Structure formats: structure tokens, C-alpha cells
Amino acid sequence: MLTTGFKLWFGFFVGAVLAAVFAGYTSGATETGPLSLGWKGGVGNHVSYTILVMGAGVLALLGLVAVAFRDADAKAQADFLGLDEAPPAQAVVGNSLWPVFGALGLGAVGVGLVVHPAIFVIGLCLLGAVAVEWTMTNWSEKVSDDASVNADARENLMRPIEIPVLAAAGVGVLVVAVSRILLTSSVTGAVVVATVIGLVIFVLALWISRRPELPRNTVRGVLFVGCLAVLVFGIVAAVSGEREFHHKGGGEHHDDTHDHGTDH
Amino acid sequence: MSAAPAAPTRPRTLVVASAFGTGSVLLYFGGLFALYFSIRADAMAWGTTWFPEGAIQLVPGGMNMATMALSAITMGWAVSAVLNDDRVHAYLALALTAVLGVAMVNQTAFYFADIGLPIDASEAATLLFVIVGSHLVMVAVGIIWLGLLLLRALGGQDTSRHRDLVSAAALYWYAVVAVYSVIWIGIYIAK
Amino acid sequence: MTTTDEIDSTVFEEAVTSTDPKVLAKVWGFGGMTSVLLGAIAGLLVGFERLDLTSADLLGSADEVFQFWSAHRVALVLLGVLPALMTLATTVVPRQCGANTLIFPRAAALACWTWLVGAVLTIVGFLADGGLGTPGAGGQRQATALTLIGLLLAIAGLLTATVCVVTTIISGRSTGTGLRDLPFTSWTTLVSATIWGGMLPVLAANIVLTYVDLRGRSAVRFGAEDAIWEQLSWMFTHPAVYVLALPVLGIALDVLSATTGTTQANRDVLLVATAAFGFLSFGAYAQPFFDTPGTPVMEEALYVVMAFAIVPVALVILGGVADTLRRGASNLGTRPPAETVCALLSVMLIVAGTAVGALRVIAPLDLLGTSVTGAQFTLVVGGAVLGVGAGFQHWGDDLVGGPGARPGMNLLGGLALAGGVVLIGATDLISGLLGLSDFTGVDLATAGYPGSGVDGLNIVSIVGSLALVGGLVIWQASGILHLTAAKKASSV
Helix, strand or coil: CCCHHHHHHHHHHHHHHHHHHHHHHCCCCCCCHHHCCCCCCCCCCHHHHHHHHHHHHHHHHHHHHHHHCHHHCHHHHHHHHCCCCCCCCCCCCCCCCHHHHHHHHHHHHHHHHHCCHHHHHHHHHHHHHHHHHHHHHHHHHCCCCCHHHHHHHHHHHHHHHHHHHHHHHHHHHHHHHHHHHHHHCCHHHHHHHHHHHHHHHHHHHHHHHHCCCCCHHHHHHHHHHHHHHHHHHHHHHHHHCCCCCCCCCCCCCCCCCCCCCCCC | CCCCCCCCCCCCHHHHHHHHHHHHHHHHHHHHHHHHHHHHHHHHHHCCCCCCCCCCCHHHHHHHHHHHHHHHHHHHHHHHHHHCCCHHHHHHHHHHHHHHHHHHHHHHHHHHHHHCCCCCCCHHHHHHHHHHHHHHHHHHHHHHHHHHHHHHHHCCCCECCECHHHHHHHHHHHHHHHHHHHHHHHHHHCC | CCCCCCCCCCHHHHHHHCCCHHHHHHHHHHHHHHHHHHHHHHHHHHHHHHCCCCCCCCCCCHHHHHHHHHHHHHHHHHHHHHHHHHHHHHHHHHHHHCCCCCCCHHHHHHHHHHHHHHHHHHHHHHHCCCCCCCCCCCCCHHHHHHHHHHHHHHHHHHHHHHHHHHHHHHHCCCCCCCHHHCCHHHHHHHHHHHHHHHHHHHHHHHHHHHHHHHCCCCCCCCCCCCCHHHHHHHHHCCCCCHHHHHHHHHHHHHHHHHHHCCCCCCHHHHHHHHHHHHHHCCCCCCCHHHCECCECHHHCHHHHHHHHHHHHHHHHHHHHHHHHHHHHHHHHCCCCCHHHHHHHHHHHHHHHHHHHHHHHCCHHHCCCCECHHHHHHHHHHHHHHHHHHHHHHHCHHHHHCCCCCCHHHHHHHHHHHHHHHHHHHHHHHHHHHHCCECCCCCCHHHHCCHHHHCCHHHHHHHHHHHHHHHHHHHHHHHHHHHHHHHHHHHHC
């Protein structure tokens, strides 16, 4: 039996083929060009003809999928699974970070293409991470019918990967940010900055270690503000560019200042 | 892990989505091919040079076509293996398909570096780079998809009853091969 | 790490991580309608500039006028009506099919956020002196590139959402609901989605080609600033704009059937007619930029035949609407609901748009490059906006989640919008018949019609634009009030 979906898309397919042939013969096609995909003779307007033929091919594919799956009717799906009733259309899924991060990754890839390759690479990394996390989330949801068991399965599998990767990425970002700050400061200034940052970290760590009763949120807040400050100063320093470097001996002056703010 | 197995989900959804998504990708290439053939036909009608002599060589294109054709066979093998609950062969076939995809990307990258045709040399060059570049992205997406599929296959979730993941990827991969066939015939052979 | 529902989430976290189609529908809906409003304001500014075509008094230069003119069309189609339609497609359609929710909710969330990121980048690109090129090549190339990337992302989001919707319609139906039994909104969404899935990728191909050439050392042809709009313009004209109208016809049929309390007669005829309408709205084949010299695609037989063929199809659908009204008019009472009025007006505007489209392709009249193109765009897209609004009003309580609708404001906004569309459409039609160009530029030679800068038609058009913007503002206010009331009710 021909299904409704098949009739719709196959009808469109026939329409697209007829339109392509009609477009061809009414726009300068020769011999049997429009009937033979241009094998014997011209097809007329190539843009119209090619797009309509390609569209016809896709519509034929959709028609075939529709008839092969009996329009994917609920009854057909239940029969396929050997059940009396088809399962719900979609299992309920909770909130998820991956879609919004995926969109941000795509956005970063797009903006990076226009603005700077580094942003493009960050976007690609983000997309890669989202793809793996998304896949494993989907995998875990099929482990059992118990959401907590599924969540545990995912955690057991992914935590040993996520934590080191995130930690390495976090440390890497902080190292790069501090290096930018030091490279922007003068020679003496860099020593002062490094000493001050080191002292601040040391004193804070000492202070926190002496107060085990401190609420976790306070510790989190301190760490967050500290990391944010390093990041902001790092970005500002990167935009300002590095200081001039003078090589010893030879009297040669080599200026390797990179002004990232203007030269792109 | 004493919990009951996960409730069955509706079959076909992934394949239906893949058919529509793949259809859209095909139309994307349809748009590019349409412009390519149209501008090429105009150039031929005016007797102007389309590609410089020797820029488009048949051998690399043919090798890529052979690679893609082989990958279509290995993809079919993966589908068949999953259908027969043969997990070892499914891993092998999926991995082999991905490797053939990587080989195709590698061959194309080498070839384009070798011919040294600038992207802004002519309309033909720009169109060539856009079409081939888009196809490389399509192949790369397919390889990543296969990689993620392997991850899930290792988790034991691809069986004859849950074969949608592999079937959906296969549909996309066949489209990858189909698009390359048009590139091979329309660009490498017809020049 | 997997989900945020393991911990206490803030309202913001809840919103950005939600995969609930109803939550995401608010992003689609408010985002889309805000873009429609922005597009209408851009059109209004261009209208003011058109009052005096001897110079650019308001926007600075012809290039800037062009940027606003093209932004008007892009904002209405890709950033406005299509996303607004997604609101209904992702929420109402699954319910009509009997599905418990949208299939692939996470992918739908990805689609929504990707579209939003793309829309923001597109708007930023336009505001940063980019847009889709300019006739005088006076825009910023990097901002133009950003606009193109933004559009690509918006298209990617729309296509992903389309795949989720189509999969839900096909694979998510309840037992006993065949494709033929679907309500008209779902059926026309299925047909439209097939066409969107075919046209948007072709537009993406055009954009990628343009972008690659634009980013080269010097554009070969496709990325030349004065050539970008022409390559993409097919999406914003006949027949491609009809694809915005098709789901609206389905919405109108469902709304009228529900509010009049009658079932649709001749259902199969209408199913075939709406499918034919969808087929005839496939416009990717008609790309005038790539015309072979001497054979313009818009003068070829297929283009002309399709422009005429869609008129009787639209009339058949109008007949179905009229028949429903005739049989159920007594149930409407003396004050018909706002959504009924808006739905009816939207169908009438769309049918008028198809008639103008047919008029436009009559060769001896030589109207292809005139403002008749703008008239047809305004009528069809305006009708689509009105129809989407009717859908929002009809299913508003389901979408927003509670009572609080403002029928009076909705009716007032709808009437203002319809009046504005009629005024703009009619003046553009008459001006086009007199020879006014589709893009008038800022000098009389480009405008093509020497009297166009001073005659009263432009003033009438401005009044129409003001009414259109006013109507949209009223609707936005009504939507926000509805949302606030619903929130209050749910918190009580």
C-alpha cells in the first residue's frame, strides 16, 4: 500500500522532474539533454535544471524512506519492536548544558573565522568536547530505566576524563594569562608582579588553611575572584602587547613587540 | 547495576532525521553544483579557459573515488554486522570506514597543496575550492560521527534491535560518497 | 556535569539549559517577533528616506539606505517569521500529532541557541556597517563577513529545528493518527519543512561561496560587495517568500475551524491544495544573478507558469476558509475573536500577494525590477506575520502557560498591522506600475520614477509603516503582559 508520506514526496519528486525538464526545454535545451541529465545535448538553464534535479533526487529518497517505514506510523513502530503499543515518542530528558555550549562553540567557530584563528580553534575544541559529552549522556540514558543508575554510569565513565582535562585546561589558561602579564611588565615590574602574586596566593592559602570552619562558598568565591582577576589582567596584557626585548651583545636591537590590538 | 533495562524507544526516528538532514546537505551541494555547471557552461560557450592546463588531474580524483567507493562497502558491512549482532565486525567495519575517510581527506589535502592553484585565481578556482572544501567538511563530520558511533558501540548499544544509530550514519555516509561521485564526474573527469 | 537538575539551578541556568520546547518557544517567539519589529522599523526609516529622493538626509548615503533596506527583508524572513513559526512548530505541532513532546529536545535546544547566536551576529554585522554588501561598496568588509557568518548560523539553527519538527511529525504520531489525519497546522508545517529543508541549504551554499570569495585577497566575483545581495535576493522574493505563508494557511484553517466550531469540509482537497502551494513556493531554482546573458530566469516559462499557477491554488484554500466561515459564522457571535479576524485577514493578504506576484511576471508590463516586488513581499510576509500572531493568540495560553491574554490589544494590534500592510502594499504596487524601482536609492535616476520623491504615495506608505510598527509594538506589549500575568498566576 502506498502511504500518504510516499504520495506527498513522490508527487513532489514527479513535479520536480517535470519542472526540471520543462525548465530545460524552455530555456534553450537541445536534443535529449534535459531527459538524459545533459548526456546528449544541453540542459538549458543550468542553475534551474541542476537544483530541480537534485531536489527531485532528495524527494525520491524521502519518498522511499516513507514507504519503507510505512510512514513511521505508531502501529508500524510497535510492530517492528514486537509490542502492542508504540513507546512514547520521546523519553523525557532533563536540563542539559550541551546544547547551549554547542551553540556557543558554533558561534565561536563563526566569529573566529572572521576575527581571529584562536577563537576558531577554541570553538572547535568546545564543539569536540560537547560532541563527546553529548554522546556519553545519550549512551548513559540507555543503560537502564533508573535515572540515578544511568547518572552513576556516566559519572564513573566520564569523571576520570573530565576532571584532569578541565584541570589541565584551567591551569593552562592561568599560566598563559600570567605569562602575558609578566611579558607586558617591565623587567623589574615583572619581578615585582610575580612576587606580589606569589605572596598574595601564599598568604591567602595560609589564611584559608588556618580557618577550616570557613564556608565552602567563601573559598569558592575567593578562588573565582582570583582566577577572574588573573584572566582579566591577562587579556588586557595580551591586547597591550609584550615589552621590547634587548638582546645582549652585538649591539643589535631586536624589537619583538607584538601589538595584538591593532595588527589584525 | 541491578536496575531493569532501559525502556524501548521509538525506532526509525534517527533514520528519518538523518534522511532529512542528509537531504538538506545534498541540496547544499546541489546549489553549489548548479552554480559551477552554469558558470562553466558559460565559459565554455565563450571559449574561455576554465582550469589552467594540468591543474585538474584524473589520477588523484580517481584514487579518491576508489577510496570513497571502498568506504561505501565497509559502511554496508558495518550495517550488516550490526544487523547480525556481530559486534567485532561492526567495530572493524566502522573503524575501517573512518580510516578510509581520513585517507580521502589526506589525499585531497596533498593534491591541493601540490597543484598550487590559488583560490582567487578565477571563478573556477573559487568554486572548486568551495565545493571540494565543503565536501571535506562533510567527510570530516562523517568521520567524527563514526568515531562517536564507535564510542557507543563499545558501550554495547548497537544491536539488531537498536540499529538506528548505524543506519542513520550509513545513510549520511552514502550521501558523502554520492556527492563525491558528482565531483569526480563533473569536475575531475569533465574538467 | 551531565545535567543541571542535580543541583539547585538559578532562573538563568534553568532557562539556558532547558530542553523543554515550551521554554525554548519563548526564545523563538520573542526573538522572532522582536526581529519582525526591528525589520519593520528599518523599513520605516527607508520609507522616510524615500520621501526625498534627491539626497540621503536621514541615513547618510545610498549605501546605508541599502543596508537598512536589505536588513528590513532579512530581519523579516530569516530572523523574524521563520523563527516565529518555529514557536508553533515545536510546541503546538507535537501536541497535534499526539506526541508527548518534541523528538530530539536537546537538538532542538541547540537549534534555538544557534539561531539566536546567528541572529545576534547578523544584527551586529548590519549595525557595524556590514550587511549584505552595498551598491557603492562602501561597507566594512569584516562586518559584511560577520553578517554572512551570522546568517549561516541562523540557517543552521532553523534547519536543525526543522529536522526535529519533521521527525516528530513523521515518527512521533500517536497510534491511529496517520499523516492524512493531521490537523492543517501540522500538515502544512510538514510540507513547508520539506521546502525549507530544500531551500535554506541552497541559500547557505550561496552564502558560503560569497563568504569565501569576500575573504580572499580581492573578490573574484561572488564576494564583490555590490554583488552579494543579488546572489541572495531570490530568498526574499517570489516564489520563495510563499513558503513563509504556507504554515500560516494551515494555522488559519485550524483557528477558523476551532473558533467557528465547525469541521473543515473537503479536507482532502485542501490537503492537496496546501501541498501544491508548498511545491510552487520552491524558489531556489530562480537565481537571477547567475542568468546567462539574454535569458533571464525571471522571464523563463517555468517562473511565469509557477507565478500564475499558485493563484488558483491560493483561491482554493481561500474557498476552504470562506466555506468554514459560512457554515460557522453563527457561532462567532457579534464580536468575533481576535485570532479569527487576524487569521482571515492573513489569508486574504496572502492571496492578494499571489495575485500581485502573477501580475509582476507579465512581460509587457515590465515590473520585475520595480517596487511591485516590494508590494508582493509586504503582502505575503505581512500576511504571514498576521497569521503567526493569530496562532500565538489562539494557542497563547498553552504556550505561555496560563490565563492573561489581552484579546482587545491583540485585535487592535492585528488591525493596525493589517492596515499598515495594505497601505504599504498598495502604494508600492501603484508606484511600481508607475515605474518606481524596488530599491530606490537616493537619487531620482536610480528611483526610476521622477515623481516618486514628491508624490503623496510615499506619505501614505509612511502612514502604513507607522501603523505596522504600531501594531507590532501593541502585540509585543500584549505578549509581555500575558507572560507576566501567567507567571503571577503560576506563582500563586
